[in-house]
Structures are given as structure tokens and as C-alpha cells.
Amino acid sequence: MGHVTLVGAGPGDPDLITVRGRRCIETADVIVYDHLVNPVMLEWRRDDAELVNVGKMPSHHLATQEQINALLVRLAKQGKRVARLKSGDPFVFGRGGEERQFLLGQGVPCEVVPGVTSAIAGPAAAGIPITHRDYAAQFHVITGHRKQSAKELDWSVIARLEGTVVFLMGMAQLPHIVNELLAHGKSEGTPVAVIQWATRNEQRSTVADLRHIEEAVRLGGLGSPALIVVGGVARLIDPDSPGFMPFRTPDDAAGSRDSGNRRDFGDDGMEICAGQ
Incomplete structure (x- = not known):
């Protein structure tokens, strides 16, 4: 069993992510990220890490919340270390609370790395x-x-x-x-x-x-x-x-x-x- 880490990417400037947040990006097998995450942060990943864009834009969602939840569970059950990268703080209107509840309900270990809220x-x-x-x-x-x-x-x-x-x-x-x-x-x-x-x-x-x-x-x-x-x-x-x-x-x-x-x-x- 792998695990999912909900990572707060901070308000936008890459220098404002936490040290632990950056470390999670650098060590993840898969990075599942939102639309507002600064692309510079994705460059910190390992060469073999997978990127999955699940961004939600006005009137256009690349994935529904249900699909995102299912994806996180599937990746973790494949043994992956998943960094779920969210702008700001995962628990400030980022639906991080919902994702954590769902993951724990499916028996998936879930850690939260707070971020600087915008x-x-x-x-x-x-x-x-x-x-x-x-x-x-x-x-x-x-x-x-x-x-x-x-x-x-x-x-x-x-x-x-x-x-x-x-x-x-x-x-x-x-x-x-x-x-x-x-x-x-x-x-x-x-x-x-x-x-x-x-x-x-x-x-x-x-x-x-x-x-x-x-x-x-x-x-x-x-x-x-x-x-x-x-x-x-x-x-x-x-x-x-x-x-x-x-x-x-x-x-x-x-x-x-x-x-x-x-x-x-x-x-x-x-x-x-x-x-x-």
C-alpha cells in the first residue's frame, strides 16, 4: 500500500511553499496537481515521476471530484507515493478535508502538509x-x-x-x-x-x-x-x-x-x- 500526501503549494510564489511540501514533490512517484499550482514547482519532481493534471477552471473541470478521489485511491493501492498538490492550504476551501475523509474511509494512509493560504x-x-x-x-x-x-x-x-x-x-x-x-x-x-x-x-x-x-x-x-x-x-x-x-x-x-x-x-x- 502506498500513501497520499495532501500538500499545500502556498499562494503562488514557489519560494513560499514549505520545506516539507517541496520535499514531498521531490520524492513522489505521482504528482496530482490543481490548475493554480505554479508550474515551476512541477520541475522539482524526479525524472521518472508521473504528472496528473486534475485542475478545475471556471466552467471546465478536467476531472470531477469523484474521479479525483477514485484516482488517488487507485494510485495508492498500486503502492505509489502520491503528492496531491493544491494551491494555498489544502484545508482552506481546497476540498482537502473531503479528500482526506474519502481516503481514510478506503483504508488509504493520508498525510497533510499545510500550506500558506492566499x-x-x-x-x-x-x-x-x-x-x-x-x-x-x-x-x-x-x-x-x-x-x-x-x-x-x-x-x-x-x-x-x-x-x-x-x-x-x-x-x-x-x-x-x-x-x-x-x-x-x-x-x-x-x-x-x-x-x-x-x-x-x-x-x-x-x-x-x-x-x-x-x-x-x-x-x-x-x-x-x-x-x-x-x-x-x-x-x-x-x-x-x-x-x-x-x-x-x-x-x-x-x-x-x-x-x-x-x-x-x-x-x-x-x-x-x-x-x-
Whole structure:
């Protein structure tokens, strides 16, 4: 009997995988990897190691979850050392918990190697601390991609959450997220940052208030994969971070207050102090 190791590949930058995670890749017989895993990591494999891409992309899955589960069991029962490589952390919206349960239920040994989640590393790559004594004493991580049978999120609760709220895999739902937050009382002036391909060479980001974030994303040409950061810490985004796309509100364009890194977003007078 072989075994399966669920390996967190981290947020994207190959240097941010754990030492143990890299070792698992280097020693595996088979690497079963997801779409968002940085291809550089696959180059660490042994020359005789097998690669299996089971990536899930929007509206296109190379394999269903059931097929992935069956594949992992089959490989392990063939005596293979399997590295199941997942972006971020396997247990943060990576379905790692489901895969582990299935494997153990089939009598397959399963180890978990945690990874650095993009929910924390992604904002950090743009200079945004997920907590800050002046802005956020708590943070919440919410998936923007749920199974079709799942109940709608309780937006009345989410809109009232204090601190920082991070939405993962939420770009396709950005208009819905914005509309629901506004409809349930979130201030239009709430700072929001969007970071695409966080920590990778392709990283791009922008920041605006809740009222203007969709426009900022559109003008900046940002898309998936990206994370959405809602809360006061978003105002601390670093304008010198890789791929930062500044956004000027209509008021700015008309000549309203705009000096250096300080930009006024929203009707409540809230100032975004990037690079503060």
C-alpha cells in the first residue's frame, strides 16, 4: 500500500511553499496537481515521476471530484507515493478535508502538509496586513464559489462583520458580493482591494471604495484568479507593490482632493492612505 500526501503549494510564489511540501514533490512517484499550482514547482519532481493534471477552471473541470478521489485511491493501492498538490492550504476551501475523509474511509494512509493560504499571503503581497490594531482585530475568510445546492450566505451577518473580510474565488461573483453588502447596510465608502495572481510575477491589484470597486476592476482589467479584501486594512495597500493599478474616482477626475498617496473614496470622507 502506498500513501497520499495532501500538500499545500502556498499562494503562488514557489519560494513560499514549505520545506516539507517541496520535499514531498521531490520524492513522489505521482504528482496530482490543481490548475493554480505554479508550474515551476512541477520541475522539482524526479525524472521518472508521473504528472496528473486534475485542475478545475471556471466552467471546465478536467476531472470531477469523484474521479479525483477514485484516482488517488487507485494510485495508492498500486503502492505509489502520491503528492496531491493544491494551491494555498489544502484545508482552506481546497476540498482537502473531503479528500482526506474519502481516503481514510478506503483504508488509504493520508498525510497533510499545510500550506500558506492566499487569504493571508495574498493581501500581504500587496502590502495589506489582514489585521492591524487601528483597523482590524479579527478577520473572516469566505468562499465566493459554493456548490449549487448550498444555501445562500447570510449577507445580513456578513455585512455587519467587523475587521477584515476576505473572499476567495469570488471574482465571478463580485457584482453579487457588492450588491449584497450594500443592500445589507455596508457603507459605500468601505475600502475594498482586489489582488489577482497574488505573489506571482503576474500579480496585479487595485483599490477603491465599495461603491466604485467594480469600476476599478473593470478599468484595471483584473480577473480571476483573484481575492477580494473588504475592510479598513485595504486602505494600506502599497502603491509600489507589483502590478498596482491606481484608480481615480469621478470626484478625483473632476479635481477633488488628491495628493500623493492619499486618495478620497466615497461620500463618507474616508481616505485611502496607501503606503501609510
